[in-house]
Amino acid sequence: MPPIPVVALVGRPNVGKSTLFNQLTRSRDALVADYPGLTRDRRYGRCQRGERDFLVVDTGGIMTNAESVDQAILRQVTQALEEADLVLFVVDAREGLTAADEEVADQLRRLGKPVLLTINKIDGEDPAIAAAEFSGLGFRDPILTSAAHNRGLAKLLARLEEQLPAPSVIPEALEAADESIRIVVVGRPNVGKSTLINRLLGEERVVVADLPGTTRDTVAVPFERDGRRYTLFDTAGIRRRSRVDEAVEKFSIIKAMQTIEQGHLVIFLIDAREGVTDQDARLLGYVLEAGKALVIGLNKWDGLDTDYKRRLRTQLDTKLQFLDFAEKMPLSALHGTGVGELFDRMPILFEQVRAELSTALLTRILQEATERHPPPLVKGRRIKLKFAHQGGKNPPVIVIHGNQTDNLPAEYKRYLNHIFRKRLKIKGTPIRLEFRSGDNPFAGRFNKLTERQIRKRHRMMRHVKKNKR
Incomplete structure (x- = not known):
């Protein structure tokens, strides 16, 4: 199953990137989030308006002047560009070509990825003059839009579908995995995700094999248990037992979203000692939109006092009320408490979704x-x-x-x-x-x-x- 493509919106501030983002994603709040620290100035969404779905990344505006460039925002934009399959370079028709636009264009040319120039805010402007003014940037066949008034969006979507990478051929090993129960384990760094995965693979496994390359850094691990075939997906990759004690996991919102698309079931792991963070709630919103069966695993549950457990359950009911269908299961991946019960639920959930x-x-x-x-x-x-x-x-x-x-x-x-x-x-x-x-x-x-x-x-x-x- 090929990964869902990624489109990044890039440009200087106030050119209409966020408005265009909201038009493409239809302003679905469950898919729009600002992630503090990791992606504070980036938003992620899913476009389902054309024949092919794709993820959209809205980046912070690149601010430049004669002396300096905002390095913090530039680092975030660079990260978004690394994840992207296609770049939408958005400019403002009303303000015309600026030095900042030229500098962004230079960076995109060095990147070497497909770029689609989008001339926004075309209302009241002469399209021919606007296209001629920005022709100096060197990008052919620009799209003229007015994101605020939904003009030019149909043509933009058609061009995006033409230029997005074609669906890749699924390897034979993954075709076999596709017949199994596909379980995606998702969670923030340090919540015990790798410990849980190794616990799930631990005692009664019959066959285990690493199949890298399903969605960039994602690793699929097919195995059998009690006569049933499963495939575990881990965004950051299944690591060897000797490295399971590493404190930091690589984490990417885009990789997590792409991996969620491949599964029948999602185990979303939360550190019970930290509670539900905004990042948890927003990524869980994407799981809801993807329509996946969901179990919220409350890891590190052992050792918590009764009053704290009661407050945590209240927080879950309040903050995650949009997930009233999800099962919430206390467990300890380290000691194995509740993991057997969690695994026993997987075949039942699989039968329900089908x-x-x-x-x-x-x-x-x-x-x-x-x-x-x-x-x-x-x-x-x-x-x-x-x-x-x-x-x-x-x-x-x-x-x-x-x-x-x-x-x-x-x-x-x-x-x-x-x-x-x-x-x-x-x-x-x-x-x-x-x-x-x-x-x-x-x-x-x-x-x-x-x-x-x-x-x-x-x-x-x-x-x-x-x-x-």
């Missing part, structure tokens, strides 16, 4: 839910939800048909989600509901009749009346 749900059962649950709590009135008319069927797996997708479904309140959608989860006994994986409003299949039917058909009907009606007499 469950076959009958239309009759889903429709019956829907009817019972609407009878107990009918949908609201909209302009004096009751919203009607008629039937439901399965629309996909991993995660389970339930498609609900009815009328005026676009007007269904978010609270009622959450109510239905809760009812389906409870009745189907699905825990640990999100359920996605899709609502579709159907048109009357007979509407306009007679308008499409030919003149000959209409005359024939009239003759038949006259004949029937004549016989009745």
Whole structure:
């Protein structure tokens, strides 16, 4: 399974990079985050507006003058460029070409990666003049956009799809791994991720093999346990037992996001002694958007006092209320406490994400839910939800048909989600509901009749009346 491509937005301040980022990602807060320290001035998101998905990185503006360059921001931009498959170089049509634009262009040319020049804020400007002014930067076929007014976005997306790297061929070893239960272990440095991975691989393994190269620094480890095949994915790479005590792990948001895409299930490890950080919550938001089954492992749980454990559970319920479906399991990777129970949940979650749900059962649950709590009135008319069927797996997708479904309140959608989860006994994986409003299949039917058909009907009606007499 090839890694999802990465597009980096680069340019000087106030050229509209963030606005363009929000347009591409549709401002989905679960995918937008400022990570203190590591990526304080960068934001990460996912674009799902074209035929191919890709990750978007919004960088801080590069500030230059005659004497100095902001080195802190430049280091962050450099990191984003190293991760990127394609660079969107954004400039401002209103302000025209500046020395800062030329300096950024020089850096991008030295980088040697594909660059797509995007001339933003084109409203009220002559496109031909703007394109001619920035032609001196040396990038061919620029895209003219107005991110604030959603102009030029369709053409931009088409060009991005053309220039993004083609999906790579999956190695044979990974094709075999694709038939197994794919488990992605995610967590910040020092939360005990490598200790947990080695504990999971430890006692009852039959076959273990390193398969590097799935997503850059990610390593896939296929193995068997109790007759079932698994593949563990670790963003920073599975390390040898002799090195498991190293204190610092390499960590990259982009690598973690790409690895999450490859799994059926995600084990998100949190250091119980530190609690839930903002970085945890934001990356968990991406897991939710990716639709993966999720277990939140509270590592280093042993040794904590009762009062602290109670406060931690309250923090989890408050800060991660958008993940009410996720299982939260206390454990100690070092001593093995709770790890066996965690592993036992993996096959169960795998079956849930791939469950076959009958239309009759889903429709019956829907009817019972609407009878107990009918949908609201909209302009004096009751919203009607008629039937439901399965629309996909991993995660389970339930498609609900009815009328005026676009007007269904978010609270009622959450109510239905809760009812389906409870009745189907699905825990640990999100359920996605899709609502579709159907048109009357007979509407306009007679308008499409030919003149000959209409005359024939009239003759038949006259004949029937004549016989009745």
